[in-house]
Amino acid sequence: MPLNIRTYRDLTEADRSGLVDQIVAQRRRVADRLATVRRVLAVLSGKGGVGKSFVTAGLARALVRGGRATGVLDADFNGPTIPSLLDLPVARSTFHDDAIEPAMSPEGVRCFSMALLLEDGRPLAFRGPETEGHVWRETLEAAALREFLADVAWGTLDQLLVDLPPGVQRFQELTELLAVPPAVLAVTIPTAESRDAVRRALHGAVERKARLLGVVENMVGGPFTGSAADELAAEFGIPVLARIPWHPTPDVWDAIALSVRSTS
Amino acid sequence: MKFLCVECDRQMQFEERQLPGDGTLAAAFRCPACGRTVALLTNPMETQLVASLGVKIGGTTIEPQPMETVRGMVTTGRDDAFDDGKGETGTGKSPRPAWSPEAQERLARVPNFVRGMVKRIYLDYAKERGIAEITPAIMDTARTELGLEEM
Ligand SMILES: Nc1ncnc2c1ncn2[C@@H]1O[C@H](COP(=O)(O)OP(=O)(O)OP(=O)(O)O)[C@@H](O)[C@H]1O
Numbered sequence: 001m002p003l004n005i006r007t008y009r010d011l012t013e014a015d016r017s018g019l020v021d022q023i024v025a026q027r028r029r030v031a032d033r034l035a036t037v038r039r040v041l042a043v044l045s046g047k048g049g050v051g052k053s054f055v056t057a058g059l060a061r062a063l064v065r066g067g068r069a070t071g072v073l074d075a076d077f078n079g080p081t082i083p084s085l086l087d088l089p090v091a092r093s094t095f096h097d098d099a100i101e102p103a104m105s106p107e108g109v110r111c112f113s114m115a116l117l118l119e120d121g122r123p124l125a126f127r128g129p130e131t132e133g134h135v136w137r138e139t140l141e142a143a144a145l146r147e148f149l150a151d152v153a154w155g156t157l158d159q160l161l162v163d164l165p166p167g168v169q170r171f172q173e174l175t176e177l178l179a180v181p182p183a184v185l186a187v188t189i190p191t192a193e194s195r196d197a198v199r200r201a202l203h204g205a206v207e208r209k210a211r212l213l214g215v216v217e218n219m220v221g222g223p224f225t226g227s228a229a230d231e232l233a234a235e236f237g238i239p240v241l242a243r244i245p246w247h248p249t250p251d252v253w254d255a256i257a258l259s260v261r262s263t264s
Numbered sequence: 265m266k267f268l269c270v271e272c273d274r275q276m277q278f279e280e281r282q283l284p285g286d287g288t289l290a291a292a293f294r295c296p297a298c299g300r301t302v303a304l305l306t307n308p309m310e311t312q313l314v315a316s317l318g319v320k321i322g323g324t325t326i327e328p329q330p331m332e333t334v335r336g337m338v339t340t341g342r343d344d345a346f347d348d349g350k351g352e353t354g355t356g357k358s359p360r361p362a363w364s365p366e367a368q369e370r371l372a373r374v375p376n377f378v379r380g381m382v383k384r385i386y387l388d389y390a391k392e393r394g395i396a397e398i399t400p401a402i403m404d405t406a407r408t409e410l411g412l413e414e415m
């Protein structure tokens with residue numbers, strides 16, 4: 001005779017072990033911290049090396065020049081490039097109440113990045129058992145993303161830009177941590193190859209009910225040919241917010257900042 | 265994860281946790297009706313998975329420190345990444361606990377990247393309980409009570 005065992009959901013007594021409650025509390029900390037952030041904007045491409053970080057940094061600077069409080073969360077933990085793009089001073093992170101002060105670029109962009117924490121030139125590495133590293137490594141990176149969102153004193157921001165690594169994993173983690181899906185800015189270069197990678201990433205974003213603000217075409221007028229931005233814009237019904245030439249001047253960035261602001 | 269005492273048909277309650285220090289974890293649960301205790305034992309892989317979620321089997325009584333998981337788990341952090349000040353938080357009125365020489369020695373072995381945070385946690389723990397001197401034994405108790413696998 002099988003034992004008569006009640007199911008998990010039948011057991012409703014409070015238990016301080018409650019892992020689920022702890023996860024809920026984590027989400028609440030993220031939401032509380034971001035209550036003063038008007039919009040979280042994920043800079044996404046799905047393809048590596050197309051200029052996500054370059055665009056994120058240039059856009060953040062221009063937004064601040066235009067008088068908008070702006071933060072950049074560098075979510076590329078294994079290849080963090082934002083601090084050098086923003087000319088962040090190397091300094092110790094200090095504490096402010098229950099949070100860590102973001103670093104401040106010379107123009108006033110607030111930023112946090114794994115590069116601020118790692119020893120020069122060393123890759124991100126975690127403590128843990130030798131085996132099955134890939135299983136817990138992803139979970140740890142998601143925890144790092146959660147702590148970068150919840151434990152940095154972002155303060156009042158008009159936009160918090162999130163510079164994503166190539167691929168779709170981090171975007172999914174970000175979406176799961178936020179109460180509402182982030183707005184998405186897609187970055188592509190003109191080629192068909194880039195278009196296809198960005199298309200896949202954008203389909204993923206749509207599935208997660210993220211709002212697509214538009215597409216930015218980078219490295220225009222150089223060796224890359226194609227019309228990725230126009231094709232993606234037509235397919236997803238979104239605007240081409242900017243075409244960025246090689247070595248853009250500040251006025252190019254100002255125009256991009258204006259068009260991003262106009263999507264609010 | 266819950267434990268049911270099948271004979272009594274009662275949900276068992278978390279009792280205590282032990283961290284032997286070899287990457288494994290033991291958590292004991294007791295049946296409120298018959299008093300029987302069972303222990304959940306996790307291997308290093310399972311322990312790591314739970315820790316990487318930033319949660320503690322058996323819960324914890326203190327608020328997490330800022331970037332607790334990153335500071336506790338990253339091994340390639342810069343020595344001077346954080347300016348922890350004197351490591352004092354908490355607003356308790358009780359005087360600041362002292363560190364025994366052995367406890368100081370043990371603290372000195374903690375990597376710089378996380379040391380300030382570890383120090384703050386032990387200080388807060390001692391203050392909250394009115395402990396005047398932090399010794400290695402106190403550190404051990406705090407570690408299991410607070411579920412600080414990584415420290
Ligand atoms: N419009 C541009 N003009 C000049 N240099 C550019 C331009 N766009 C990008 N770059 C340079 O190209 C390189 C790749 O750009 P970036 O690092 O921003 O790409 P990414 O998409 O963030 O890459 P990853 O996928 O590795 O994160 C960088 O050295 C960047 O400075």
Ligand SMILES: [Mg+2]
Pocket residue numbers: 052053054076081163164165
């Ligand atoms: Mg990048």
